[in-house]
Amino acid sequence: MSAALILDLVGVFFFAVSGSLLAARKGFDIIGSLLLASLASLGGGVARDLIIDVEPVAFYNPLYLAPPLLAAVLVYFLISHIERVSTLLVLFDAGGLGLFCIVGALKAVNEGLNPVAAILLGVTTAVGGGLLRDVVANEVPALFSGELYALPAFLGATLTVALAMLDLFNVVTGVVVAALVFILRVLAWKAGWHAPLAARGTGPAEQPPAG
């Protein structure tokens, strides 16, 4: 197996665990867990492959079905304290984010897309699966949760495209970029780092006007 395939499968596994953990938190059954794991882990990559018009690997390489299966089984046997679930979910989701922004951007560069499109595709790959997971489970998407989420993925995809264009992308620099994205996302979550609100003039959401 190539390094790129291994990175991809590890990212798939991380997002799959995030899907199964969300299924556990929502009280879904084990089949729902497998399905949400599959959607979270394979959805972003299928969207990516459809956009660049290549065969969606998730459907053509049966290897990609192993991580969701493994995730559903692990969550079934290992999760017994519901309190830990939310933290684990953020950590695994951040791990997937770190790897997928790289995999998506690299695949785009290899298909000959221009740098801007490659960055965009990296971000889409990274945030797509988690978005599908949250929308289908009727959660506010992590993407809109308030802490920085897309920004670390954007940074990771940009660094990946820059490194690839300078011929400096390899397993070592790749792991450094993934770790950076992961740490940035987890720090943003822990510390509650927020970007400014969408409209400067508005107060916090749903706040009634002061009487």
Added chain:
Amino acid sequence: MSAALILDLVGVFFFAVSGSLLAARKGFDIIGSLLLASLASLGGGVARDLIIDVEPVAFYNPLYLAPPLLAAVLVYFLISHIERVSTLLVLFDAGGLGLFCIVGALKAVNEGLNPVAAILLGVTTAVGGGLLRDVVANEVPALFSGELYALPAFLGATLTVALAMLDLFNVVTGVVVAALVFILRVLAWKAGWHAPLAARGTGPAEQPPAG
């Protein structure tokens, strides 16, 4: 018309009725009914065709627009007792599930996909439209409703691929598989058959820890 096209159109009609019934239950208007019928009945097949990179039949063959139109009109004129709607919705949805897992798996086999990918595509075709229908109408997807839903579709897709590989798939065996999926899904709903929860150690969802 080939037998495969007829089976497909009947499946499209079943899912279209499920969409119009949900629209009725949600109090949508007749145009919303037509749109939800279209999404429920054509969404899974469009996803399937995009994945195997063929022209989405729903957009290229105008025949596919007849079932959603018919469903919206029938539901408009025939539904007058709101209580019946939920039961009818499950029955028509189960009928679509039974036919679509077959149609999707067969189309994948004919396109030369490997058996695992063909089963996966059958399940995706079968659950995709209903998932879109429920997400867009802001319902908990039937897929995560608690009773077995994806499992009958998985069984149907697996049997279809096995029969096709043994050259035993024909209208008779096809109808038997569809009936089996339909009966299994309806029994699971009636009897409340559940799979184990996603996490062994957790209790039912949203339960506060015992004080």
Added chain:
Amino acid sequence: MSAALILDLVGVFFFAVSGSLLAARKGFDIIGSLLLASLASLGGGVARDLIIDVEPVAFYNPLYLAPPLLAAVLVYFLISHIERVSTLLVLFDAGGLGLFCIVGALKAVNEGLNPVAAILLGVTTAVGGGLLRDVVANEVPALFSGELYALPAFLGATLTVALAMLDLFNVVTGVVVAALVFILRVLAWKAGWHAPLAARGTGPAEQPPAG
């Protein structure tokens, strides 16, 4: 730039503003605003391009990233009265609807699709982005809001295909069609024009039966 590209980019900008305005109303941050603007403005076109199997322009032409960026910045600096947001959202959404049903239908005609498929693709392009925007932000889609929404888009796509087939489509007739769709949609919203309910026999939604 061709007239078609300019029309498309203006439509993208209108839907992008609708996305950023919804983000402001939901209390999302400025990155969520950019993402919702991108999804609302580029989602329908990406779906359209995947269906007719051409490269999704949003990913291949960096020009398409300017409108969402501009929308997020404008909403950030200009919106200070939350009350105005809902009205502006409907107006910009209606503007996008008017342009996208034309752009989608024209692109389909140019790709050689039959007239019915071209109309369908026009409607899908027009309503797709707004549907994604609303589903992801956990709103009842404007599509099912009760006032006419898809019908003006259907009318616009039909007129566009008819004009294109009669060789009468040009910038002037295009602007007339877009204005017609816009006015019809805004009037339907202002006047509360409703289509009949999905089921003739049912009362308004969620109404308990009279005791």
